[in-house]
Amino acid sequence: MVKVYTIASGKGGTGKTTTSANLATCLAELGKETYVMDADMGMANLGIIMGLEDTPITLHEVLAGNAKVSEAVYEGPYGVKVVPSGISLKGFQNADPDRLRDVMRELIERCEFLIIDAPAGISRDGVIPLAIADEVILIVNPELSSMVDALKTKILTELVGGKVKGAILTRATMENTEVSKQKMEEVLGVKVIGIVPEDQNIRKSAAYKSPVVVKYPDSGAAKAYRRIAANLAGTPYVENQTKDSSRERFIERLARSVFKGKK
Ligand code: ADP
Ligand code: MG
Secondary structure, three states, rough: OOOOEEEEOOOOOOOOHHHHHHOOOHHHHHOOEEEEEOOOOOOOOHHHHHHOOOOOOOOOHHHOOOOOOOOOOHHHHHEEEEEEOOHHHHHHHHOOOHHHHHHHHHHHHOOOEEEEEEEOOHHHHHHHHHHHHOOOEEEEEOOHHHHHHHHHHHHHHHHHHOEEEEEEEEEEOOOOOOOHHHHHHHHOOOOOEEEOOOOOHHHHHOOOOHHHHHHOOOOHHHHHHHHHHHHHOOOOOOOOOOHHHHHHHHHHHHHHHHHHOOO
């Protein structure tokens, strides 16, 4: 059975692209036929994180009616298939977001998971990914403003007939986590399906044009993403042996404090 997840949040910079890239890579590593599509057509950066250098045909050309979907599919780490967006503004103007549904229909014939990296905001190209997914995953940072934002995105998703699977709390540290998991679940009315720590390895791996799960597989963020992906895939999560036990203890403490529910 195919599952289509849209990774969304109201604002930019919350970690949607990072999450899309890493979850899709993890699902492919688990042996699932996985596609990840960059529906953030104005700010295309999924392709860059996935290490794609030269992508002459992108979602822009497909949505403009100038290319076939199959021509815009590129291979990333572990065989994950990537449909990048173009970086030209002209291409963006010509792309018709209403065609996204057709692109999705074509892609899901080939895969088990389709991850859609959604744009921020409530423009037309932002709303369509919320409506066409089987389920939307909200990306939330540990601040009240981000939670309010996630709540708006949830309401918007339901307004357009979509469904929210849950929220992922990203960029969590011991200091900045104002909002407990329990409080978040109460306010958002959805489950928190994962917690990804603030981790400088994410930025470092992006500089190498590689998802953190590939470049720094033992990092806290990589482990968090593998755990979430295993959950989505319905396979047991097996923790790798780690050499860095102090970091490990920190992440464990962080997870425990968030899960217990600081009020
Ligand atoms: P969005 O797609 O929502 O705009 P990105 O995934 O591009 O957000 O992330 C925004 C910035 O935050 C990037 O510079 C990224 O490297 C950084 N980032 C994302 N997640 C984390 C994290 N867990 N720890 C540290 N930096 C992060
Ligand atoms: Mg993005």
